[in-house]
Amino acid sequence: DAGVTQSPTHLIKTRGQHVTLRCSPISGHKSVSWYQQVLGQGPQFIFQYYEKEERGRGNFPDRFSARQFPNYSSELNVNALLLGDSALYLCASSLTGTGYMNTEAFFGQGTRLTVV
Amino acid sequence: AQSVTQPDIHITVSEGASLELRCNYSYGATPYLFWYVQSPGQGLQLLLKYFSGDTLVQGIKGFEAEFKRSQSSFNLRKPSVHWSDAAEYFCAVASGSARQLTFGSGTQLTVLP
Numbered sequence: 265d266a267g268v269t270q271s272p273t274h275l276i277k278t279r280g281q282h283v284t285l286r287c288s289p290i291s292g293h294k295s296v297s298w299y300q301q302v303l304g305q306g307p308q309f310i311f312q313y314y315e316k317e318e319r320g321r322g323n324f325p326d327r328f329s330a331r332q333f334p335n336y337s338s339e340l341n342v343n344a345l346l347l348g349d350s351a352l353y354l355c356a357s358s359l360t361g362t363g364y365m366n367t368e369a370f371f372g373q374g375t376r377l378t379v380v
Numbered sequence: 381a382q383s384v385t386q387p388d389i390h391i392t393v394s395e396g397a398s399l400e401l402r403c404n405y406s407y408g409a410t411p412y413l414f415w416y417v418q419s420p421g422q423g424l425q426l427l428l429k430y431f432s433g434d435t436l437v438q439g440i441k442g443f444e445a446e447f448k449r450s451q452s453s454f455n456l457r458k459p460s461v462h463w464s465d466a467a468e469y470f471c472a473v474a475s476g477s478a479r480q481l482t483f484g485s486g487t488q489l490t491v492l493p
Contacts, residue, residue, distance in 0.1 A: 268423075297480060306384075306470050306483030307424070320478025354423055356481075369481060371416075371423040 266291070268357050268372035276378045277345050285340040285375045289357030295319070296338040297369060298330060299354040307354055313338055314360065342377075350379045382407040382475040386484035393461050394492045401456040401487050403471030412474040413454040414481065415445055419467045427469075430454060441465070466491040 269288045277283050289296050295314040299307035309322040313332035327343045336357075342349055353376075356369035383406045393399055405411055412431050416424040428439025435447040445456045454471060468488050472481040 297478070299481075304485075306472075306485050307481070309478075309480040309482070312478035312480055314478075320476055320480050322480070356424075368426065368429060370426070373421075373423040376421075 268355055268370055270353075270355050270372040270375050272375060273373070274376045274378075276380060279345055279347060279379055281345050282341065282343050283345060283377060285342075285353050285355075285377070287338045287340070287355030287357075287372060289336050289338070289355075290370055293357035293359055293370075294336055295358045295360055296332055296336065297356045297358070298338070298340045299356065300324070301352040301354055301374070303351070310340070345379045347379050350377060352376050382473050382482050384471050384473055384482055384484035386469075386471055386487050388487045389485070390488045390490070392490040392492060395463050396460050399456075399458045399461045399465070399489070401469050401471075401489070403454045403456065403484060404452050405454060405471070405473045406452065407473050407475060409475075411447075411454075412479075413445075413447060414472045414474070415439065415443070415454075415456050416470045416472060416483075417467045418470065418486075424470065427456070461489075461491055463491045463493065465489060 271286045297312040298310040301307040311330040312320040316332045330340045332338045352374040354374045355372045358369045385404045414429045415427040427443045430437050430447045468486045470486045471484045
């Protein structure tokens with residue numbers, strides 16, 4: 265079975281631009297979460313979606329938004345990019361969005377975003 | 381609010397030596413704890429998890445971790461380290477309505493030949 269796939273793997277954007285990152289979860293998984301990992305730090309939670317509804321949001325500005333599609337894939341959008349948005353963006357999928365036993369998260373390899 | 385502390389930023393061990401990576405958490409309810417490993421430029425791979433029951437949990441690649449509620453700790457151990465274990469290790473706790481993961485800042489492991 266394919267794991268969590270993210271695209272693109274790398275991209276470079278200019279300050280003020282907009283970016284869209286994409287994630288396909290493991291087949292059968294209905295929940296997708298997004299994390300931001302700045303160099304030298306642990307990942308920080310941005311969003312979780314389950315059955316196309318937002319289940320949780322981390323402490324990120326409104327420039328960050330996301331959505332989940334009927335096939336459970338997801339997009340993360342960031343507007344008005346800042347230099348500080350440069351990071352590895354990780355997508356994680358899990359079976360459901362509730363119940364600890366089913367919330368084991370499987371991570372993709374991430375998208376490395378560089379803002380110049 | 382929940383938090384995870386990994387006191388050791390960087391640990392160096394010789395191949396074949398034992399390893400212990402420390403993790404302390406702060407969480408009001410019963411914690412659900414995880415250890416992940418990340419190789420350079422890669423995503424995170426789950427090593428093991430604790431939900432309930434036996435406080436000593438076994439994971440992949442020969443790793444184990446022990447949950448100690450009295451010390452709010454979930455330390456990761458391996459009896460004999462291999463060169464391929466060199467990576468960054470993250471401890472995390474699941475919490476909140478979304479059961480999102482709160483990660484520590486990580487411990488970088490270097491393995492000497």
